[in-house]
Amino acid sequence: MSRAKSVEVVVLGTGFGGLTFCQAFRHPEARITLVDRTNHHLFQPLLYQVATAGLSAPEIAAPARSVFAHRPDVTVLMADVEGIDLSRREVRLRDGVLSYDYLVMALGGVTSYFGHPEWEQFAPGLKTLDDAMRIRRDVLMAFEEAETTTDESRRSELLTLAVIGGGPTGVEMAGALAELARRVLAKDFRRMNPASTRVVLIEGSPRVLSHLPADLGDSAARQLRDLGVEVLTGRRVLEVRAGEVHLDDGTTIRAANILWAAGVAASPLTRQLGVPLDRAGRVVVEPDLSLPGHPRVFAIGDMALVLDAQARPVPGVCPAAMQMARHVARLVRDELEARHGVPVRRTPFRYWDKGSMATIGRSAAVAKMGALELSGLPAWFAWLFVHLLFLIGYRNKVAVLWQWAYSYLAYKRGARIILGREEG
């Protein structure tokens, strides 16, 4: 790298990792190119609210271009990454090639069906805004069809929702769907009673939210049951077909909508890299988050396997991705600063666990922050507070807050519009 030439930094992904890196990193000699297959950053923790008609899609998304409109050093490209050539230091797009001096990979994860990709068509996952819009449409359409149909057994299928996976996404989805059916839609139908909707949450391990202490998992299950959710734990899914889930205890659940919240894997692009991966396809990175043998290539967020001080994997949550992004930003800046002097020693990444929480419904949640464990209303306020804090900086925050407060307090959902029937 000569002094005159600018340093090319390519960032893949506009999730929490990629976006935070671009916000935290700036250097007069560096040019950043940020690439993503969508045109927006997504506030993923509220995606389930779009799927359950509480918020509209633009309310939890910010166009990446407008985030960096005032940063002439950042070029945003909406493009599919087709391949990464580590030896030539190139990222291949469908329409062109990007050369890099530094590469930050933050492509996140995809829904994983544990070796059953054929289940996807019957049980969509929830990773993108398009996923959320499709789930919203299918769920709202099921209620509409339940009102028009004259076939009782079809109606009971339409009014059954099965959620597979009792992690935070599954718990939040099941809670929001139960509230939608029992509270929001309560007065809207004449020929059937939406309160008769069955929401079934299926989890293979003995309790939901298994990443939290046992008493919080039990509390979450109790709060879900209070909302009318059937919580089935210790039951494994053997088979998913159109409108049917088969469990290992011989039960079959017939449900017009089956939602998959059971598994996440790293972006499949990691498989092309030729570096060590874990079972979920995550890159096993060095302590400084670089790839083994490629000190100027980093993997951060859900696509990286990083161990914390207790040698446990850092969880795939937004704060972890943001902390990794800031670590890499500092490291690259220090190296550019020191380029013509003494080389810097890279420090290892340290994860600071801020806690973990999941919301279940209006005034129902669980939260763990350090030694503090909360349940019910206090946990819900903690959840609200943290999410409000995070949303600050989002363009539409006032509209979102309004919608959100309205939707929670009045049991109304502002985004109950069915879209995309013509195309679907």
Place this chain on the structure above:
Amino acid sequence: MSRAKSVEVVVLGTGFGGLTFCQAFRHPEARITLVDRTNHHLFQPLLYQVATAGLSAPEIAAPARSVFAHRPDVTVLMADVEGIDLSRREVRLRDGVLSYDYLVMALGGVTSYFGHPEWEQFAPGLKTLDDAMRIRRDVLMAFEEAETTTDESRRSELLTLAVIGGGPTGVEMAGALAELARRVLAKDFRRMNPASTRVVLIEGSPRVLSHLPADLGDSAARQLRDLGVEVLTGRRVLEVRAGEVHLDDGTTIRAANILWAAGVAASPLTRQLGVPLDRAGRVVVEPDLSLPGHPRVFAIGDMALVLDAQARPVPGVCPAAMQMARHVARLVRDELEARHGVPVRRTPFRYWDKGSMATIGRSAAVAKMGALELSGLPAWFAWLFVHLLFLIGYRNKVAVLWQWAYSYLAYKRGARIILGREEG
């Protein structure tokens, strides 16, 4: 009709006509069934804002069910109307049949291609929320592709938008697209300049907004040109192909996005009725808005041809549809009241023209109210005032107002999220 049996009123369409009828009509002996193929009422005058990324879809739509949640006498069905049998007094749905004592048809209009239905695939119209979402996605994608492509001639196609039809919808679309390109997106791209976007408005007659006085049409054209729109009047479209519009003066416009705002026809269901229609398929109704020979069947709004006091057709605008709805509501109520007494004489419908307006951009508009003609900023304030008044009663009005004010004053667009790429 015996006294014990309730009177079945079937209303087709949740547009301004159908919705207003249900709001204005109520009778202890009547049961209303409201049928529409969508699940929402749409604030059509702002639909162009969704197509141009100013507002999100749920912000201008209200679920019909929640509008009538507190009216147990109103049943809402989301269903496609497959046919109407006037002799048997039945509406045929895909899943069942509705019998009626009174029928109010308010199905509105569809985009008409003047005998060239094959143009639709190349030049989508703007009648539904799905239309608006598709246009938004395609327009935003064109800017994204223009940033990534290395082919200059492809880029100039991507940065050309052709709008066919210089009525209110075409004028509003062209103005909003020009603002989007020149103001909203101005700082967001690095490899191309969005201000180089061509927006071409094509109108067959000698001036745009031909329903308004000539000086207002001229003013609208001037305001459009100030925004950078090329206004081509007196030019007819001979042919539309993929990415190409051929005009009768020999010109060909190559544009990645071609939008059709040139024609509206009544819902095709009118053709099955066996009653007299005009050229646009509208039902030629009696002075009381009933169908000839069917005094208990009414057609209102865009699907009815009604003459005003000067024997001119009442225009297909929201206030006309709402006035017709209230007329029919009063009439049916009076008849039910008088059922066991003296029959009432039906009064003819009288249209009260409140004026007409079109907005062109921020602080650009034209308006005519009675003898008063306004242009530019005063017209824009009049437009804003009228639309604010109308929006009152909409669920999301605070969010909409916020978005709207923000989008206008800051030249930002809150709904610039590209959705549905996976499905489209």
